[in-house]
Amino acid sequence: MTISSWAPLREPVFRSLWLAVLAGNVGTWMHTVGAQWLVVPEADAATWVSLVQAATTLPVLVFALPSGALADNLDRRRLLLGVQLGLTCVAATLAALAALDLVRPPVLLIFTFLLGAGQALTLPSWQAVIPEIVPREQLPAASALGAVNTNLARSAGPAVGGLLVAQFGPAVVFALNAVSFAVFALALAGWRRPPQPPPARPERFGTAVHDGGHFVRYSPDVRRILGRVLLFVLPGSVVWSLLPLVARDRGLGAGGYGGLLAALGAGAVLGALLMPRVRARLTANRTVLATGAAYGAALAVIALVADVTAVAVALAAAGLAWMMLVSRMNAAMQLVLPNWVRARALAVYQVVFAGAQAVGAVVWGQVAAAFGLAATFGTAAAMMVAGTLTVRALPVRTHEDTDTSPAVFWPEPHLMLQPHLDHGPVLVQASYRVAEPNTSAFVAAMHELRDSRLRTGASRWGLFRDGADPQIFVETYLVPTWEEHLRQHEGRLTGSDERAERQAAALAEGPPVIRHLLDAESL
Missing domain, CATH: 1.20.1250.20 (MFS general substrate transporter like domains)
Incomplete structure (x- = not known):
């Protein structure tokens, strides 16, 4: 529906x-x-x-x-x-x-x-x-309304x-x-x-900032969304930064400039109205192709056509494409982020978005001063098309069926030694016995878990095979402190992480044997 x-x-x-x-x-x-x-x-x-x-x-x-x-x-x-x-x-x-x-x-x-x-x-x-x-099903519409608001x-x-x-x-x-x-x-x-359950231990500010960046670094879905935003906004910002000069060169006064802005805004509002139908018919990657092509064509019209009416129509198309792409990527971010790091990842999104606009404004201003408006908009159009064509090599994966709800499924660790929360690093080992026919599938499934471990707190990860007993595989990952590892136990993992872990464990003979190795020099 x-x-x-x-x-x-x-x-x-x-x-x-x-x-x-x-x-x-x-x-x-x-x-x-x-x-x-x-x-x-x-x-x-x-x-x-x-x-x-x-x-x-x-x-x-x-x-x-x-x-x-x-x-x-x-x-x-x-x-x-x-x-x-x-x-x-x-x-x-x-x-x-x-x-x-x-x-x-x-x-x-x-x-x-x-x-x-x-x-x-x-x-x-x-x-x-x-x-x-x-x-959750209204998040794309809410993102579109956010773009309309702006x-x-x-x-x-x-x-x-x-x-x-x-x-x-x-x-x-x-x-x-x-x-x-x-x-x-x-x-x-x-x-x-509604009352929100307080975190068991609020994260320290510096650690929280680090962990937010770490999550983005090891989340392929988030990185691809940020990449698509960068490739679109950097050339697309030429409109927002140089539109006053376009109005001046077309002989328009303040009223005409306001009219061009109104055309841009009207296109964005129209895009919000059309977004549900477009979303139902086009995947995220086809939306990238369609909006990139439309925006690139609009930039070409602004560069080559002197007629003010044609420029206004092109700006309306640009506003529509801008709104559709930005709202689709914003919705994609909302859908793949767990609550524990949502604001930090969205903050990175804002940095990329605002940074691309700021850098674009400076770059396009210098290019226009050196080569003129027509060459500047033509160059931006070429960049937009080139960036759009990379969607086959760098597709967006929105995973709208991703379960980002917290999942507490790891058993509580039982240790004879009781480390301090600041104790670290901590080396976690999980040993699996895997029958020979399942080894290839098991290795592939474990590599799916790699990003999960790194997103949620691990600083290093590895998978090893026992040379004396080839059926034994040992997963290892290093966590900076005991507190960071406890956070993995207490809610950083999601339903999708649990599903991936169960898929890997199903290929082994029985549950893994877990060991927690503590840094001996700091005990």
Whole structure:
């Protein structure tokens, strides 16, 4: 059955939070307009304007993964609520200073950076709570609505902010930004989140950040999704970074530029409406091919065709393709991530996405300055097509039947020695007896387990065969500390990990013999 694009909005909690996030996104875009307007009169306005944009983007790149670590170890609702209240205070203070004409460029950059840091704390937590408030089958539609949210804010925020700044000055948009954060805080306060069982031992901050990166490194599904995002967003960012110059070269004023932005946003909204049907008919990899081809063709039209109507149609197609690809990859991430590391992995996704946009903006700006807009868009189109064609070599595997629920199926370890939680490293050995006809299948099944061990805490893994008794296979993996190994026992493994382990064990003669070898020098 096809899930409606708007189905998640029937969930009261998702609907109220989605509208609150929309208000926050619009407020952020209005802040950007107000901030840029404040520095326009400065002698070196171009530099200050670019620094404002950098102060907005840099915190996402710097703080996203640490923010994900916090979101995976703290109550996500309370974390979001606290951050929104803090952002309300920061934005309100900036509004008051602007009303008193006390904001100078360095002060503005500090406040903009603080607001960006708050947004970096918000993004992973918000993405991570979505699976809690919508059913699993509605996650793709929720991801599409997230893209609609972003594009509506991108279209409406600058336009509304520009009108307000022209009529009332920057202080008003800064104040409205504070109100938007307060609205999000009120929506969170009204959400009665079911009690969450506290973790047996909250992860230490540094270890949590490391383990989040380790999970992504040894998750082939996640890496392929990130790769597809990078290959699409890097050339695709040329539209977002150079669209004002396209409007200028076509002889359009501010109104015409707004029209081009509206075409881009309309295409994204249309993409959200079509997404359920497209998802029902196209696999993830065919979606990659279709969206890459459509976006590449749109870039070619912008490069070669002077007619404004044709450019607007091409931008609508680009917006549609952008929304479909981004929402499909975001949904794929949600489907393959276990809860214990969800926010951290989504934070890495945000870093890749924002980093590709930031790097793309810089690169395409330099290319346009050296070779002109037509050559720049043509080059981006060629890169888009080339990246899309790699889908056969680097396909996306969404595994929508993946069971990411926690699975506690390992027996509790019984030791004569009682190591301290910080004791390590710990070498775990599992010995199997495998009949000769099953050896090839067993080795293949054990290599499926390799990534599971490494994703959940192991730093090294190996599979060995006894030279004296070829039916004996010994799996070994090294875990940095005893505490990290206990986390594997207590909920880091998933239903899919359990299924893979049972498939490997079914090829052996009886259950494995498990040994825990402790570092002798630290006992």
